[in-house]
């Protein structure tokens with residue numbers, strides 16, 4: 636793993652020395668928005684109109700952030716207009732690559748063999764980490780966005796006028812509730828598992844792992860009262876939680892030492908994970924070989940042998956029982 640410095644690739648692991656063993660995630664750099672008429676969005680420049688066959692999505696099946704974008708692409712039927720490339724699960728000294736392997740989808744747009752080439756086509760002097768997901772514009776030959784939380788917002792509505800599947804996962808009336816859930820879940824769960832796993836001091840690890848389970852306990856109680864986080868309607872907040880829950884027992888419990896409890900020990904979180912996995916179009920976005928292979932093989936500082944555990948055995952297709960909950964959500 637590494638990063639670009641003035642457009643030149645440098646092989647370098649995360650620096651946690653300057654932050655007392657704490658992992659600090661870098662802000663995404665490309666923050667433009669696709670909009671129905673090409674006007675500018677909440678950030679970045681204008682000129683990215685929603686059109687068929689103009690955009691391309693680079694993902695990694697292992698990555699929970701990229702996984703959100705794959706899910707929204709499926710939910711909104713955008714797989715018909717936005718093709719994808721999927722990197723190899725192994726992230727070594729060259730960062731993300733398109734090294735052939737099962738499930739790898741080569742770069743049909745830029746012909747890159749490593750993802751950092753795509754970043755330097757967009758900006759020859761780019762400095763920073765080379766992350767997935769990347770939403771690419773074939774017209775302007777540049778990166779629209781490399782921030783998953785914003786890509787899913789674009790996918791949610793920007794293509795509605797040109798044939799996207801209906802469905803609003805960020806409805807106006809629920810925005811304050813979704814935003815507040817997102818911010819707690821991002822900090823303590825989605826990014827919380829990384830802060831625990833990449834910590835290089837006991838203190839930094841415990842600072843992340845206790846709040847992670849406090850929030851999981853809270854979410855378990857919430858999901859005992861109603862089917863989804865905001866009541867009886869599935870929203871963006873549920874999908875953002877799901878990609879972390881799905882990886883939790885197979886990877887985060889062991890590899891990232893998030894082992895106070897498993898998701899399988901929480902009846903409601905576990906049923907919720909199965910229900911979302913079974914949602915039409917979603918299981919096709921899941922690749923456990925990439926998920927397990929990536930974490931256990933790529934993070935050599937955590938797992939130097941690169942051995943991928945064969946278990947645990949988990950049946951995501953088992954009946955979820957969530958439809959037995961009252962249709963209208965109770966108090967939150």
Ligand SMILES: N[C@@H](CCC(=O)N[C@@H](CS)C(=O)NCC(=O)O)C(=O)O
Nearest residue numbers: 698699700764765766767781782783
């Ligand atoms: N804020 C970004 C985070 C994306 C991210 O960190 N992706 C990871 C994969 S799980 C990555 O590509 N890491 C490569 C690196 O840090 O060098 C988003 O949500 O889109």
